[in-house]
Amino acid sequence: MNVGNRNTAGLTIGVLALQGAFSSHQRAFERVREGVRTRQVRLPRDLDGVDALAMPGGESSTMSQLLGSSRLFDAIATRIASGMPVFGTCAGVILLAKSVLDGRDDQRSFAALNATVRRNGYGRQIDSFEADIVVAGLHAPFPAVFIRAPIIESVGTDVEVLATHGGVPVAVATDRIVGITFHPELTDDLRLHGLFVDRIVGSLATNRR
Amino acid sequence: MTGDASGTFRVKRGLAEMMKGGVIMDVVTPGQARLAEDAGACAVMALERVPADIRRDGGVARMSDPEMIEGIKAAVSIPVMAKARIGHFVEAQILQSLGVDFVDESEVLTPADEAHHIDKFAFDVPFVCGATNLGEALRRISEGAAMIRSKGEAGTGNIVEAVRHLRNIIGDMRKITQADSAELFEWAKRLQAPLPLVQEIAETGWLPVPLFCAGGIATPADAAFAMQLGAEAVFVGSGIFKSDDPAPRAKAIVEATTHFRNPEILAKVSRGLGAPMTGIGMDEINQRYAERGW
Numbered sequence: 001m002n003v004g005n006r007n008t009a010g011l012t013i014g015v016l017a018l019q020g021a022f023s024s025h026q027r028a029f030e031r032v033r034e035g036v037r038t039r040q041v042r043l044p045r046d047l048d049g050v051d052a053l054a055m056p057g058g059e060s061s062t063m064s065q066l067l068g069s070s071r072l073f074d075a076i077a078t079r080i081a082s083g084m085p086v087f088g089t090c091a092g093v094i095l096l097a098k099s100v101l102d103g104r105d106d107q108r109s110f111a112a113l114n115a116t117v118r119r120n121g122y123g124r125q126i127d128s129f130e131a132d133i134v135v136a137g138l139h140a141p142f143p144a145v146f147i148r149a150p151i152i153e154s155v156g157t158d159v160e161v162l163a164t165h166g167g168v169p170v171a172v173a174t175d176r177i178v179g180i181t182f183h184p185e186l187t188d189d190l191r192l193h194g195l196f197v198d199r200i201v202g203s204l205a206t207n208r209r
Numbered sequence: 210m211t212g213d214a215s216g217t218f219r220v221k222r223g224l225a226e227m228m229k230g231g232v233i234m235d236v237v238t239p240g241q242a243r244l245a246e247d248a249g250a251c252a253v254m255a256l257e258r259v260p261a262d263i264r265r266d267g268g269v270a271r272m273s274d275p276e277m278i279e280g281i282k283a284a285v286s287i288p289v290m291a292k293a294r295i296g297h298f299v300e301a302q303i304l305q306s307l308g309v310d311f312v313d314e315s316e317v318l319t320p321a322d323e324a325h326h327i328d329k330f331a332f333d334v335p336f337v338c339g340a341t342n343l344g345e346a347l348r349r350i351s352e353g354a355a356m357i358r359s360k361g362e363a364g365t366g367n368i369v370e371a372v373r374h375l376r377n378i379i380g381d382m383r384k385i386t387q388a389d390s391a392e393l394f395e396w397a398k399r400l401q402a403p404l405p406l407v408q409e410i411a412e413t414g415w416l417p418v419p420l421f422c423a424g425g426i427a428t429p430a431d432a433a434f435a436m437q438l439g440a441e442a443v444f445v446g447s448g449i450f451k452s453d454d455p456a457p458r459a460k461a462i463v464e465a466t467t468h469f470r471n472p473e474i475l476a477k478v479s480r481g482l483g484a485p486m487t488g489i490g491m492d493e494i495n496q497r498y499a500e501r502g503w
Contacts, residue, residue: 018467019230019251042468057227058251059287065249066467090227104246104286125224125288125310126333129215147223148288148310186223 008197009035013087014050016041016076018066020058020091024185025193029054032190033197044075052085052200055092057147057183060100060119063091064107073108080112085176087196093179094119094150101153113177114156115169121151121181133182135163135171138191144170144182152181173199216333218355224288224310224335225356225419228252228442232432232463233421235259235446237277239284245449248459252288252311254444255281260317260364261447261486264496270318272300275307282308290337295502296322298331305334311356312336314349316501317363317446324503329353339423341374341499343381344400350418351403357416359440360499361424364447366488368425370499371435375422379439386414424499427452427485429465429478436469453483 013029015022017040026038038054041047053076055063067073080086088096095109097117103109122128125148132141144165152169155161162178163171171180171192178199184192214220231251236242242253257273258266272293282289288310293300295314300321304312314327316339329336330353339360340346346357359378361371385396385407393411397404409417422440426432427448435443443466449459461478468474 017230019249021226021229023229024226042471058229059227059231061246061287062231062249062251062463066463069464070467102286119286124308125335126305126308127215128220128224129213130217130220131213145219145223147220147227183223183226186219186226 008033008201010037011035011051011197011200012037012039012049013197014039014041014047014053016053016055016063016092018042018070018072019062020056021183021185022054022056022058025054025056025089028185028190028193029197032193036197041072043070044072047075047079050084052087052196053079055086055088055095056185057090057092060091060094061104061107063095064104064109067108077110080110083176085196085200086112086178087193088113088177088179089183089185090147090149090181093117093152093181096177096179098156113172113174113179114159115172115179116153118151118153120148121153122146122149124148131165133163133165133170135192137162137195142184142191143187143189144184145186146170146182149181152179175199218353221335221355222418225337228288228356228421229419230467231442232459232466233290233442233444234449234459235444236281237450239280241450241455242281242284244456245459246285246287248456249463250287250459251442252290253281253285254290254292254313254446255309256292259447259450260498261366261451262364263317264364264494272297272303272318275303278304278307278309292318293327294318295320296325296327298327301327301332301334301336305332309334314338314354316360316498320501326352326502329355337421339499339502340378342377342400344402345502346378346416346420347400347402347406350406350416354418356419356421358421358423358444360502361422361426362491362494363424363498365425365491365494366427366448366451366486367491368427368431368434369491371422371424371426372438374424374499375435375438375440378420382410382414382416385410426462427488429461429475429482432462432465433469433475436466442466447486451486458482458485
């Protein structure tokens with residue numbers, strides 16, 4: 001499983017730090033593989049030297065607003081277009097999705113993930129829940145915490161579904177993007193962060209060749 | 210779906226985690242709620258009167274009318290919080306049945322029980338409670354609170370009390386991380402707080418739930434001040450809608466909370482906002498809300 005160790009030294013993962021559970025992602029990435037560093041990203045200049053980006057859970061409408069005022073939106077879009085890997089959880093999936101339902105009219109997304117995502121798809125906080133789910137490539141079930149989570153209603157043929165719950169995808173991936181509607185950063189289980197780091201190392205290595 | 214668990218402590222604390230780095234704004238109408246969401250609020254607190262008006266009007270302050278809360282829920286897509294009186298578990302039951310996302314067991318309302326807070330483990334909805342010091346924060350957590358906020362002194366537009374409370378809570382946590390294992394027993398006794406929670410702080414250096422700032426924030430600088438002191442998000446009550454021009458101020462406070470360590474951005478967003486709420490000095494008030502709660 002632990003294929004990333006030899007290549008992760010010096011990897012810098014930016015964590016979008018406009019609003020939300022970004023510190024938990026930092027802690028998870030710094031622990032998951034040796035030598036991985038993180039950096040909080042609030043302004044375009046914070047992206048310099050960042051190998052990949054994590055978009056945390058939080059309020060997607062708040063983040064969308066702040067992405068505009070900080071001019072980060074265009075800076076991130078440019079980096080995504082040139083192949084920067086992105087790990088999105090919950091609100092992060094909404095920011096990545098090609099199509100967003102039940103969002104605000106002015107809400108922007110990066111359209112980096114060929115998927116249709118419904119904001120607050122399960123309802124209000126009272127409908128939030130945790131469940132053990134089976135994830136492709138992980139041996140034991142993953143303890144998933146869903147907080148006012150979005151629902152991935154459909155995905156394109158280029159998107160791999162890594163896990164489903166109640167018949168809908170809850171973890172999806174392409175070669176550069178991992179989108180998870182629950183919160184691996186709220187548990188001590190680092191396997192999904194590890195899966196992303198290993199994928200980045202894989203794709204960066206492919207790139208360099 | 211089998212195996213799904215709702216209302217667990219992890220699920221409750223999870224929503225508090227999602228509000229970190231954000232601004233929760235008091236609103237009294239659907240229009241204000243929309244303005245708050247437009248400005249980038251990460252949640253709104255639905256109530257009938259902002260604390261400044263509760264303070265002015267006097268009398269008994271209670272849970273808001275469900276119709277008013279429903280109206281605000283319908284107006285926005287972000288989480289909606291509402292306040293119940295300290296100890297008034299029936300108000301909390303009503304708020305939970307309305308589907309509010311977070312209940313604030315709040316000293317801003319008139320306390321309903323002089324000895325007991327609500328047993329918050331009995332609910333699926335998460336609770337936030339105010340605290341003036343670490344012992345109070347830990348007692349609320351031991352009752353099931355999923356988020357702690359400073360009490361500050363609501364409705365004054367004066368940050369001084371919130372600063373005192375944050376410094377109390379965070380300063381004592383710092384000291385506990387320096388204590389040896391025998392001293393933790395004494396800390397638990399002094400704080401009148403459960404020993405396991407004190408031991409957890411010694412290990413992690415922080416509360417087991419997020420710590421937000423509330424009570425007296427009126428400017429972008431106030432919000433950034435609270436964040437630099439160690440608060441993980443801010444509540445703004447009267448500070449927005451008692452100011453001259455709420456919309457730009459709300460947006461500026463959101464920006465300031467995100468870029469709280471960046472003085473250039475703070476200077477930029479603080480420009481031309483019109484007059485903040487007038488505010489009151491601590492020697493001018495006759496009722497300290499922060500003294501409510503036990």
